[in-house]
Amino acid sequence: MPELPEVETVRTVLAPFVLGQTVTKVQVNLPKVVANLQPAEFIQKMTGQTIQNFTRRGKFLTLHLKSGAHVVVHLRMTGTLTIENPTAVYEKHTNLVLTLQSGKELRYIDSRGFGHWWYYEPNQNDDSGQNLLGPEPAEVTLEYLQQKIATRNTALKTLLLDQHIIAGIGNIYADEICFRAGIRPTRKGSSLTVGELQKLCTIIPAVISEFIQFHHVPFEVYAASKGTSYQNDANLAVYGRAKKACLHCGQTLIGTRIGQRSSVYCENCQK
Protein backbone atom coordinates (compact mmCIF):
# COMPACT_ATOMS: atom_id res chain seq x y z
CA MET A 1 0.00 0.00 0.00
CA PRO A 2 2.43 2.70 0.96
CA GLU A 3 4.94 3.74 -1.66
CA LEU A 4 8.03 5.87 -1.14
CA PRO A 5 6.22 9.18 -0.43
CA GLU A 6 3.92 7.52 2.11
CA VAL A 7 6.77 5.66 3.81
CA GLU A 8 8.70 8.93 3.99
CA THR A 9 5.65 10.52 5.63
CA VAL A 10 5.59 7.76 8.22
CA ARG A 11 9.26 8.38 8.92
CA THR A 12 9.10 12.15 9.27
CA VAL A 13 5.90 12.15 11.31
CA LEU A 14 7.04 9.46 13.74
CA ALA A 15 10.73 10.34 14.03
CA PRO A 16 10.28 12.88 16.86
CA PHE A 17 8.54 10.22 18.95
CA VAL A 18 11.12 7.46 18.50
CA LEU A 19 14.51 9.18 18.24
CA GLY A 20 16.54 8.79 21.41
CA GLN A 21 13.91 6.54 22.95
CA THR A 22 14.76 3.34 24.79
CA VAL A 23 12.48 0.36 24.22
CA THR A 24 11.14 -0.73 27.59
CA LYS A 25 8.80 -3.50 26.42
CA VAL A 26 8.14 -5.51 23.26
CA GLN A 27 5.01 -7.40 22.25
CA VAL A 28 4.81 -9.66 19.19
CA ASN A 29 1.21 -10.64 18.52
CA LEU A 30 1.72 -12.25 15.11
CA PRO A 31 4.90 -14.38 15.15
CA LYS A 32 5.56 -14.35 11.41
CA VAL A 33 5.86 -10.56 11.36
CA VAL A 34 9.44 -10.90 12.59
CA ALA A 35 10.95 -12.50 9.53
CA ASN A 36 14.32 -13.66 10.82
CA LEU A 37 13.80 -14.41 14.53
CA GLN A 38 11.42 -16.23 16.83
CA PRO A 39 9.25 -13.76 18.77
CA ALA A 40 10.96 -14.59 22.08
CA GLU A 41 14.43 -13.91 20.64
CA PHE A 42 13.27 -10.65 19.09
CA ILE A 43 11.72 -9.52 22.36
CA GLN A 44 14.88 -10.40 24.26
CA LYS A 45 17.17 -8.62 21.78
CA MET A 46 15.04 -5.49 21.40
CA THR A 47 14.21 -4.80 25.01
CA GLY A 48 16.45 -2.10 26.44
CA GLN A 49 17.74 -0.93 23.05
CA THR A 50 17.91 2.77 22.31
CA ILE A 51 16.79 4.10 18.93
CA GLN A 52 19.47 6.39 17.59
CA ASN A 53 18.27 7.02 14.04
CA PHE A 54 15.24 6.33 11.83
CA THR A 55 15.90 6.19 8.10
CA ARG A 56 14.22 5.20 4.85
CA ARG A 57 15.56 3.48 1.74
CA GLY A 58 12.99 2.87 -1.02
CA LYS A 59 9.94 1.56 0.84
CA PHE A 60 12.04 0.14 3.70
CA LEU A 61 12.37 1.83 7.09
CA THR A 62 15.28 1.19 9.44
CA LEU A 63 15.54 1.77 13.18
CA HIS A 64 19.25 2.18 13.95
CA LEU A 65 20.01 1.13 17.50
CA LYS A 66 22.69 2.55 19.70
CA SER A 67 24.19 -0.94 20.12
CA GLY A 68 24.98 -1.01 16.41
CA ALA A 69 22.16 -3.46 15.70
CA HIS A 70 19.38 -2.38 13.37
CA VAL A 71 15.77 -3.24 12.68
CA VAL A 72 14.26 -3.11 9.20
CA VAL A 73 10.53 -2.61 8.66
CA HIS A 74 8.62 -3.10 5.42
CA LEU A 75 4.92 -2.21 5.45
CA ARG A 76 4.06 -4.04 2.20
CA MET A 77 0.41 -3.47 1.26
CA THR A 78 -1.41 -2.71 4.48
CA GLY A 79 1.14 -2.14 7.21
CA THR A 80 0.85 1.05 9.27
CA LEU A 81 2.82 2.51 12.16
CA THR A 82 1.28 4.74 14.80
CA ILE A 83 2.19 6.28 18.11
CA GLU A 84 -0.42 5.79 20.82
CA ASN A 85 -0.79 6.09 24.54
CA PRO A 86 -0.97 2.66 26.23
CA THR A 87 -4.55 3.41 27.26
CA ALA A 88 -5.70 3.75 23.64
CA VAL A 89 -7.82 0.90 22.30
CA TYR A 90 -5.79 -1.58 20.25
CA GLU A 91 -6.72 -1.67 16.60
CA LYS A 92 -7.50 -5.09 15.20
CA HIS A 93 -4.31 -6.66 13.73
CA THR A 94 -1.96 -4.80 16.02
CA ASN A 95 0.82 -7.27 15.29
CA LEU A 96 3.76 -5.74 17.10
CA VAL A 97 4.18 -3.09 19.79
CA LEU A 98 7.28 -1.36 21.13
CA THR A 99 6.72 0.48 24.39
CA LEU A 100 9.04 3.47 24.64
CA GLN A 101 10.56 5.09 27.67
CA SER A 102 8.32 8.12 27.05
CA GLY A 103 5.41 5.85 27.94
CA LYS A 104 4.04 5.94 24.42
CA GLU A 105 3.79 2.90 22.18
CA LEU A 106 4.97 2.45 18.62
CA ARG A 107 2.29 0.16 17.20
CA TYR A 108 2.54 -1.86 14.00
CA ILE A 109 -0.85 -2.71 12.51
CA ASP A 110 -1.22 -4.84 9.39
CA SER A 111 -4.53 -6.49 8.48
CA ARG A 112 -3.10 -8.70 5.77
CA GLY A 113 0.09 -9.52 7.61
CA PHE A 114 2.29 -9.21 4.52
CA GLY A 115 4.69 -6.75 6.11
CA HIS A 116 7.85 -7.78 7.95
CA TRP A 117 10.34 -6.71 10.58
CA TRP A 118 13.94 -7.96 10.55
CA TYR A 119 16.46 -7.67 13.37
CA TYR A 120 20.20 -7.57 12.58
CA GLU A 121 23.15 -7.68 14.96
CA PRO A 122 25.93 -5.14 14.30
CA ASN A 123 27.94 -7.33 11.93
CA GLN A 124 25.11 -9.44 10.59
CA ASN A 125 24.40 -9.45 6.86
CA ASP A 126 21.19 -7.53 6.05
CA ASP A 127 19.18 -9.87 3.83
CA SER A 128 15.91 -7.93 4.08
CA GLY A 129 16.26 -6.99 0.43
CA GLN A 130 17.04 -3.33 0.94
CA ASN A 131 20.63 -3.86 -0.14
CA LEU A 132 19.43 -5.02 -3.56
CA LEU A 133 17.46 -1.87 -4.30
CA GLY A 134 18.12 0.36 -7.28
CA PRO A 135 18.87 4.05 -6.75
CA GLU A 136 16.44 6.42 -5.04
CA PRO A 137 14.31 8.35 -7.57
CA ALA A 138 16.35 11.49 -6.95
CA GLU A 139 19.57 9.68 -7.95
CA VAL A 140 18.42 8.48 -11.36
CA THR A 141 20.47 9.68 -14.35
CA LEU A 142 19.92 9.52 -18.10
CA GLU A 143 22.84 7.14 -18.50
CA TYR A 144 21.32 4.85 -15.88
CA LEU A 145 17.92 4.78 -17.62
CA GLN A 146 19.59 4.12 -20.96
CA GLN A 147 21.26 1.13 -19.38
CA LYS A 148 18.36 -0.23 -17.30
CA ILE A 149 15.22 0.80 -19.20
CA ALA A 150 16.14 1.37 -22.84
CA THR A 151 17.71 -2.09 -23.11
CA ARG A 152 14.58 -3.88 -21.94
CA ASN A 153 11.80 -5.37 -24.02
CA THR A 154 9.36 -4.99 -21.12
CA ALA A 155 6.52 -2.53 -20.51
CA LEU A 156 7.75 0.73 -18.98
CA LYS A 157 5.24 0.38 -16.13
CA THR A 158 6.65 -3.02 -15.17
CA LEU A 159 10.18 -1.61 -15.20
CA LEU A 160 9.18 1.35 -13.02
CA LEU A 161 7.71 -1.08 -10.49
CA ASP A 162 10.93 -3.12 -10.33
CA GLN A 163 12.63 -2.13 -7.06
CA HIS A 164 15.98 -3.38 -8.36
CA ILE A 165 15.86 -0.72 -11.10
CA ILE A 166 14.53 2.25 -9.09
CA ALA A 167 13.62 2.08 -5.40
CA GLY A 168 10.28 3.20 -4.05
CA ILE A 169 7.88 3.46 -6.99
CA GLY A 170 4.63 1.49 -6.63
CA ASN A 171 1.44 1.13 -8.64
CA ILE A 172 0.12 4.63 -8.01
CA TYR A 173 3.20 6.62 -8.85
CA ALA A 174 4.20 4.38 -11.77
CA ASP A 175 0.95 5.44 -13.46
CA GLU A 176 1.32 9.06 -12.39
CA ILE A 177 4.89 9.22 -13.72
CA CYS A 178 3.89 7.76 -17.09
CA PHE A 179 1.04 10.25 -17.37
CA ARG A 180 3.21 13.21 -16.47
CA ALA A 181 5.85 12.07 -18.94
CA GLY A 182 3.26 11.66 -21.70
CA ILE A 183 4.33 8.05 -22.25
CA ARG A 184 1.98 5.08 -22.35
CA PRO A 185 2.79 2.59 -19.57
CA THR A 186 2.53 -0.23 -22.11
CA ARG A 187 5.47 1.04 -24.15
CA LYS A 188 8.49 -1.26 -24.17
CA GLY A 189 11.57 0.19 -22.53
CA SER A 190 13.45 -0.35 -25.78
CA SER A 191 10.99 1.83 -27.70
CA LEU A 192 11.73 4.97 -25.66
CA THR A 193 13.59 7.82 -27.33
CA VAL A 194 16.43 9.65 -25.62
CA GLY A 195 14.06 12.61 -25.23
CA GLU A 196 11.54 10.44 -23.43
CA LEU A 197 14.20 8.95 -21.17
CA GLN A 198 15.36 12.46 -20.37
CA LYS A 199 11.79 13.44 -19.53
CA LEU A 200 11.50 10.42 -17.21
CA CYS A 201 14.74 11.40 -15.58
CA THR A 202 13.23 14.73 -14.55
CA ILE A 203 9.69 13.57 -13.88
CA ILE A 204 10.45 10.54 -11.70
CA PRO A 205 12.07 12.58 -8.89
CA ALA A 206 9.64 15.47 -9.41
CA VAL A 207 6.51 13.36 -8.93
CA ILE A 208 7.95 11.56 -5.92
CA SER A 209 9.07 14.76 -4.18
CA GLU A 210 5.77 16.51 -4.95
CA PHE A 211 3.82 13.79 -3.21
CA ILE A 212 6.18 13.83 -0.26
CA GLN A 213 5.22 17.51 0.04
CA PHE A 214 1.48 16.80 -0.28
CA HIS A 215 1.75 14.19 2.45
CA HIS A 216 3.50 16.45 4.89
CA VAL A 217 0.88 16.46 7.63
CA PRO A 218 1.04 17.29 11.33
CA PHE A 219 1.16 14.31 13.68
CA GLU A 220 -2.40 14.97 14.85
CA VAL A 221 -3.77 14.58 11.32
CA TYR A 222 -1.70 11.46 10.78
CA ALA A 223 -2.75 9.97 14.11
CA ALA A 224 -6.42 10.72 13.51
CA SER A 225 -6.36 8.53 10.42
CA LYS A 226 -4.40 5.80 12.25
CA GLY A 227 -1.56 6.27 9.82
CA THR A 228 -3.68 5.31 6.83
CA SER A 229 -4.54 8.64 5.23
CA TYR A 230 -1.84 9.97 2.99
CA GLN A 231 -3.84 12.85 1.51
CA ASN A 232 -2.85 12.03 -2.04
CA ASP A 233 -6.21 11.32 -3.68
CA ALA A 234 -6.96 14.87 -4.73
CA ASN A 235 -3.60 15.15 -6.46
CA LEU A 236 -3.71 11.96 -8.51
CA ALA A 237 -4.21 12.55 -12.24
CA VAL A 238 -4.82 8.98 -13.39
CA TYR A 239 -4.57 6.42 -10.57
CA GLY A 240 -8.05 5.24 -9.61
CA ARG A 241 -9.63 7.36 -12.36
CA ALA A 242 -10.33 4.76 -15.09
CA LYS A 243 -13.29 5.75 -17.29
CA LYS A 244 -13.21 9.26 -15.88
CA ALA A 245 -12.24 12.32 -17.91
CA CYS A 246 -8.57 13.12 -18.38
CA LEU A 247 -7.75 16.26 -16.41
CA HIS A 248 -5.76 17.60 -19.37
CA CYS A 249 -7.82 16.80 -22.44
CA GLY A 250 -11.13 15.47 -21.15
CA GLN A 251 -10.89 12.20 -23.02
CA THR A 252 -12.00 9.07 -21.15
CA LEU A 253 -9.08 7.44 -19.34
CA ILE A 254 -8.29 3.83 -20.23
CA GLY A 255 -8.25 1.23 -17.46
CA THR A 256 -6.25 -1.90 -18.21
CA ARG A 257 -3.89 -4.43 -16.67
CA ILE A 258 -0.14 -4.42 -17.15
CA GLY A 259 1.91 -7.15 -15.51
CA GLN A 260 -1.09 -8.15 -13.34
CA ARG A 261 -1.42 -4.63 -11.98
CA SER A 262 -4.35 -2.30 -12.58
CA SER A 263 -3.24 0.58 -14.74
CA VAL A 264 -4.79 3.79 -16.01
CA TYR A 265 -3.63 6.09 -18.79
CA CYS A 266 -4.84 8.62 -21.34
CA GLU A 267 -4.68 7.45 -24.96
CA ASN A 268 -4.59 11.04 -26.12
CA CYS A 269 -2.04 12.60 -23.75
CA GLN A 270 0.25 9.59 -23.59
CA LYS A 271 2.00 8.34 -26.73
Place this chain on the structure above:
DNA sequence: CCCTGCCTGCTG
Protein backbone atom coordinates in the same frame (compact mmCIF):
# COMPACT_ATOMS: atom_id res chain seq x y z
C1' DC B 1 9.47 -13.53 -18.64
C1' DC B 2 4.68 -14.78 -16.34
C1' DC B 3 2.16 -16.56 -12.54
C1' DT B 4 0.91 -17.69 -7.75
C1' DG B 5 0.70 -17.26 -2.94
C1' DC B 6 0.55 -14.60 1.05
C1' DC B 7 -4.01 -12.47 3.93
C1' DT B 8 -8.08 -9.57 5.33
C1' DG B 9 -11.38 -6.24 4.14
C1' DC B 10 -13.90 -3.35 1.14
C1' DT B 11 -16.76 -2.53 -3.07
C1' DG B 12 -20.00 -3.49 -6.64
Place this chain on the structure above:
DNA sequence: CAGCAGGCAGGG
Protein backbone atom coordinates in the same frame (compact mmCIF):
# COMPACT_ATOMS: atom_id res chain seq x y z
C1' DC C 1 -20.86 -13.13 -3.47
C1' DA C 2 -16.67 -12.58 -6.59
C1' DG C 3 -13.20 -9.66 -7.48
C1' DC C 4 -9.98 -6.59 -6.29
C1' DA C 5 -6.43 -3.94 -3.28
C1' DG C 6 -1.05 1.40 -3.12
C1' DG C 7 3.95 -5.31 -2.52
C1' DC C 8 7.01 -8.69 -3.04
C1' DA C 9 9.30 -13.48 -3.09
C1' DG C 10 9.52 -17.69 -5.17
C1' DG C 11 8.92 -20.97 -8.72
C1' DG C 12 8.31 -22.45 -13.42
